Amino acid sequence: MTNYKELISKMTLEEKASLMSGDNFWNTKPIDRLGIPSIMLTDGPHGLRKQGGKADHLGLNKSIPATCFPPAATLANSWDLELLNEVGTYLGKEAASEQVSVLLGPGLNIKRNPLCGRNFEYFSEDPYLSGKLAANMVKGIQSHGISACPKHYAVNSQEHMRMTIDEVVDERALREVYLEGFRYAVEEGQPKTVMSSYNKVNGEFANENKHLMQDILYGEWDYQGVVVTDWGGNNDRVEGLKAGNQLEMPSAGGITDKEIVDAIKTGKLSEDVLDEAVERMLTLVFDTKEALRNTEKVDYEEHHKKAIDAAKRSMVLLKNDESLLPLRQGQRVAVIGDFAKAPRYQGAGSSLINPTKVDNAWDLLAETELKIVGYEQGFNRFGGKNESLKNSALRLARQADVVLLFLGLDEGSEAEGVDRQDMRLRGNQLELVNELSKVHDNIVVVLSGGSVIEMPFVNDVKSILHGYLGGQGGASAVRDILIGDYNPSGKLAETYPIKYEDVSSAPYYPGLEATAEHRESIFIGYRYFDTKHVPVLFPFGHGLSYTQFEYSDLEVTEQSISFKVKNVGMLAGEEISQVYIKSTNSSVFRANKELKGFSKVHLEPSESKEVKIELDDHAFAYYNSFINGWSVESGLYEIQVGSSIEDIRLTETLELQGDDAPHQYDQEVLKHYYQGDVHQITDTEFHQLLGYTPPNPLWDRKGKLGYNDTIAQGRYKKGFGKALYLVVLLTKKVLHVMGKPLQANNVMFVMNMPFRQIPRFSQGKVSEKMIDRLLKLINLW
Template identity: 30%
Template sequence: MAENEAVVEAALGKLDLDAKTRLLAGQDMWSLPALPEIGLASLVMSDGPIGVRGVRWTADDPSVALPSPTALAATWDPDLARRAGVLLAQEARRKGVHVLLAPTVNLHRSPLGGRHFEAYSEDPYLTGRIGTGYVRGVQSGGVGTTVKHFVANDAETDRFTVNNVVGERALRELYLAPFEAMVDGARPWGVMTAYNTVNGTTMTEHHHLVNEVLRGEWGFDGFNVSDWMAARDTVGALRGGLDVAMPGPRTVYGESLAQAVRAGRLDESEVDDAVRRVLRLAARVGALADAEPAVRQPPAPVDGEALARELARRSFVLVRNENNALPLKAGTVALIGAAARDARVLGGGSATVFPARVVSPLDGLTAALPEGTLTYAVGADPTTELAVADKGFTLRAVCRDADGTVLGTGSAPNGQIQWMGSDLPEGVTHERLHTIELTGTFTPRVTGTHSFGVKGAGAFTLTVAGTTYYDDVQLPADVSDPFEAFFGAPVPRAEADLTAGEPVDVSLTHALRLPEDIPLKVVAFALAHQEPQRDPDELIAEAVEAARAADTAVVVVATTDRVESEGFDREDLHLPGRQDDLVRAVAAANPHTVVVVNSGSPVELPWREDVAAVLLSWFPGQEGGAALADVLTGAHEPGGRLPTTWGSLTDAPVTRVAPADGELPYTEGVFIGYRAWEKEGRTPAYPFGHGLGYTDWTYESVEVAGTTVKIRLRNCGERTGREVVQVYLAPTDTDTDTDTGIERPARWLAGFASVEAGPGESTEAVVDLPTRAFEVWDEAAHRWFFVKGSYEIQVGRSITDRRITATANV
């Protein structure tokens, strides 16, 4: 609004060069400095995208944990994404956060991408629609978003240094498309530029993509923040359109930026442009005096647990349901799988939050099924390494100086310590802090040989039940990713024979050696633990007996945080451990076997034709077990449809994620996801858009008027249901277009809508096809080209299950 722009200009005019450059550098891990002289409060940012962690990375500051972004996209419901955003804005306000570092709208270019659970889809249109709803929801609560990671940050291998070589057409039609759609449809207040390089220029210095495309062509007026530690060069970053370099205060901005201006390498007006955008953000979120916040009255309060449960069940994708195996029939149920008891509800890395409670599948089904009808067996544990100490541990952190004097104590809800910048216990400073002792008790759940270990680098002393097992320096792994200390694997250091129910003392002491010149002071280490490991064949045999004795067997299989996480890509699509063997054995013992797949992105399911039903639950968030019970028992339909293709790695058309000599060429052009599967003539396990409900639908008619498509369909089943109607656009000439000389996919998603109807009822879906669905990027002319001609409008339930067609001439 014009009044705010005047306030921004007045505030800018009161700042000297040092204050301006200090503001752009940030003040710590998560915030920008306050400037009281202009009435500017400190702007606070926080990681998302499925919750708001706040400025403290600890389980004693809990957050609502929603399902993974892949789950959100699987709902195919932009309004549900908007409602999720409203809840996250509510969480942000509760934690004093002004800007959410989300959503992630990079594409599922290859199924091996390790961070795909944090992105939405392989399709740019679906990604843009879901992301637009999310941003609208968050910002309706007066909280800013930073759409990320701009751009082509589609894999994790060498993410800080890789040069992704992307053709102009693929860049425009695929990778930039979701960002463009969201700038147009949601006006985000921020964008985060990525670590990687695109076509020879690092993204934090990419003048063409940031200043000419994002700001120039699209009219983006928000601020541009770097991914953490991504900014490399002072002059290059500012001229490349980067406004804020994080984390602060020691970045390429601050004093370095002021010196560059004074030396004549930059003009102060260029600094003013960046500061102006930060002040505009502050005005929007209510952190700048005399400016009118974008939102005066936040939306009505949202029940976080209820929404998390609804979102989860709406995201579950039923990909197989032979002989109506689901919903469960009356009778006994054998629940099997380690992930059924200790659920994995979210992905690893910076998307991690700490919910106040987690409902596991075992919890959910125990509450939902009649007493005495449910049994449980571990079957097979996918976790082959130690994990952060959690269940059974009661710990606290004791901080001491070099003389052993206690400076202060901090809570430790689990075995992970991650203190960033000034996030230290009361009375503790980095200057005096010498050792941190994680100390307390551990009460085992089972009798046997327990393993303990250490995550982190430096000097450690590990003591269990009065015995010191390790007292040495643990060297850092040879890795290129500086965040490996947060996301890396623990190292086993002790084995102790313990008895179930009998508590023992545990202690892990870490002596700090933080370099004086380190840009950000971070204390990060963890006590790790693993329960006694039983013979896998015995566990599978026990599960088989349980399955044989029950009417239905429900097996929960899962990935782990060493399979899907930030910081590395996957090597294959296999389920870890002996889980495939477990499913085969259970299915052989009980023909009524239902498998729940607890993963954030595709895995191979070699036994899928041998079981009665397969339900994909993604990373389902804190209420996942309750939502699973809702769906298995039939209280609610599984509402999801696949936002990305599931198939074997052998058949997947695009698999390369590792650069060679620093470069990763996107040689496939615009042919990723279902576009590539169709071009190569390969059949996936489950196609894009696929998903079953608990009723059947008949597609009766389709009418096309201009670019508006009206579809009539009828619920021909026996219960109320919800259908996601998908509209695909197929040029009648499937070869290279004669007008443009550009090869196009056989078909592409052009629109979708959800409808509900009771048994026997008919309903209508109305889908307006966007102009962009008919356009291609002409690399020779560097512009969008509207391709006139005849198109077949294909309507159905997935990319391969197309029920009804019409013709459109445009």
């Protein structure tokens, strides 16, 4: 870090405090007399969302055109570190060309539950995969000298009540699952900026949480950069500064700057803390501003081609009975489904990109040598019965050799600010595929969506290609895979359950009011399904190819694993090999096995390659909260190498001598954890695991509302509080009926915003006195 102490010595206290919050929605404050410029921060994780006009946080107002790459949920299925670096490089180039210093991404929160409305922005249920992918994207973005910003640190697991919810999680799960991905991103990617999350973690807001910030981020991981709040994510500005949160965004209209100045004058805050924060901010400002002096012009057509390439390498062939795909020249093909003409290619909210162009599958398929017999919409996108659309689709299907059926989640199904209600497609889509299966044997389902989907039709169709959210070039990628111009290579970065009730956190998700209890602990995703032997629809790491691969010659040491992969099919293709480690005689409860390495290799027919995967310091370890450190047990470990978590091809046993540090896990007290039966966790077990008794998960329904409460809590009040809640709720419903899901989501943002944040978000237009009067009115009844 460059030494800016001399410059800081020339600054007034008020000037130093001013650098701790934004000048407006997207920019930091300049200090002109000292030559300190303003810098710009913008969304987003898979494309530049730079707003030229009115600013907002939920993607409502248009931004300048930019390349919309596939979001993280899609890119994760590539398991391709080089690709993530390349996409990051393209993102960084576009940001730099627009004089943006900080690109707010990637998002790498763990997919604790399939219903999280923002899962499309996150990589995986696995922290190793998430962290490795994020680290490489960070390196790519920062190759242009600007800053990436991994987010949201930490345990941002639900959108419901996200600004006030207390995520209650045991220390071991915190370290092994929720923080491990961030560790890789910080230590290997070395980002210049990290974004803190809105929520509390074990009773403290994330940006004020000294354990998260001082002990771990700045302490153990030696982070050298800046921490920025999520937009509107500041609670107590002074406590945040003490913990190590330098920048509050957006502008609070000078309100919190004054709080910092007052705290120093009264001795509540040391000026040395502020000076250190200012030095970190100056380093970010000057380093990124220097990088923006000479930027390259963007070739948006080249970037579109890279978006297509990224989508192709990330899509997953889930099922392909009788090798129905790829389609063959001359086959009569019926194209059915609204998503074929109007693609769903990205999520909604702060990552909503204004694309430079958007491909659609119908136009592209019509240009191929397939005999397209026609197109029918088949269903209304946002649900509801329409017999005419359905019957027209059935008539068209009878004329074809193959039916391409484009199904998916609509734009209102997954978005920032709201969680999903279930894992299902709209009923009219399910009815259509059911009716089509009665009149046709060769159905190919092409899915769109950024989250896990239940598939009751899985046995009624022959092929399923999951395009996830393909970005602006997703339709071109779908076409290339369908006709065999590209051999699919993607594999699932998350488990697909048969039904929602099978999910480990289903009994506890979401936390509805005051807290969200993570009673399932470490048993997230495959760590639960594989341990408890719960049948799944498609396992973690699953994905088919148009060719086949063989594995051989496994060699194992404590530091590395090597083996050979051979393409034994007729087509060139790529194979993602996965390394899992299983502790065979652990005295602590553990997942049956965990991902600890992976590699993606391209192989021509009959070609073989040796794959070598290095193991890191945590490969055999668990987090021992008794010693506050990572520990390795002595004993036998099974090394498993395979094509998915359920398709293990090679195994070898390794004996290790560990540190055998004492731990506090009692098998009798924590019996359900040792059994992996986390749907049955008792209060006694959970509290024992936590090491404390958590607060009441419900709001105090009789108490008076205060600054950290929300409009949503007015539902339990009488009089004005209840009326205000009902008006906001009615507004949301009306907007949904009007077909405006993004605006409806914005209403929920207001519903769940703490009263303390309203003056800051409005930059003082709504004053604290006005909020005091509002609360007084609400609390009359």
